[in-house]
Amino acid sequence: MARLAGKVAIVTGCASGIGAATVRRLRADGAEVLGTDLDAVKGAALCAETGALFAVQDVSDRAAWPQIVARAVQTFGRLDILVNNAGMVSGAGIGDLDDDAMFAAWDKVLAVNLTGTMAGCRAAIAAMRDNQGGAKGAIINIASTTAIAPLPTDVGYSASKGAVRVLSKSVATWCAKAGLAIRCNTVIPGATQTGMIADAEQRMPGLIAAVAATSPLNRLADPSETAAAIAFLASDECPFMTGAEMLVDGAALAIHPGF
């Protein structure tokens, strides 16, 4: 039987990169999926191709989160998995912009990457508590190796991803102490071949080769490799794994920077 048969998932940021690969993987593993994205054209196309349902969503719009969760529950009857994947960069270091531009960039990236993830956790837990057969679910939040080794060129992105790591642990332990079988774990991707890094390469030529070289594998991850880690955490294979983190970084953070 498929690993995620009978399960219902929401994947944010489904139109591109890791989100698109995750929709493909969860569908292949048997889950029903509601994919969401700001990009209605690419998001709808990916979902149509994979047999997923699609909804337009700005994850930073907290008022819309209960409606997104309700859409999944009304369509598929329950919610088992939330992958908080949607994210953006701000592209500014601490002293790079004037105050107005700096705080606008900071507020935006925190709203999407951090508040959007928190709002998703809240809305998902409310639905997962009511699942038929008892409270159960798996939330997977997507951080970044910049949460551990931050980018001097993007203070907002790095700080938001650092906060996502701690957010996940707080959510995980709140659920555990409340006696809810709702797990929350973080996947920490390293450089991955997606639109986000292709855009960064446009701004900073040579970036892809430089970040590939930080991994002893000397390459970027394919988004399907990150999706494989997400699918494991979404499954029931390790109920004791909550409040944990999975690095998918080609050992970039496992090696001394001098080598």
Ligand SMILES: NC(=O)c1ccc[n+]([C@@H]2O[C@H](COP(=O)([O-])OP(=O)(O)OC[C@H]3O[C@@H](n4cnc5c(N)ncnc54)[C@H](O)[C@@H]3O)[C@@H](O)[C@H]2O)c1
């Ligand atoms: N690509 C990498 O090297 C890398 C490394 C570490 C972490 N990540 C993280 O992985 C996640 C996916 O990134 P990706 O590389 O696939 O990027 P991507 O740019 O290819 O895809 C991101 C998707 O999120 C959507 N999105 C952006 N803002 C949104 C919002 N407010 N509401 C809804 N959707 C929104 C975009 O439209 C896009 O489809 C992000 O959280 C990112 O920070 C990526």
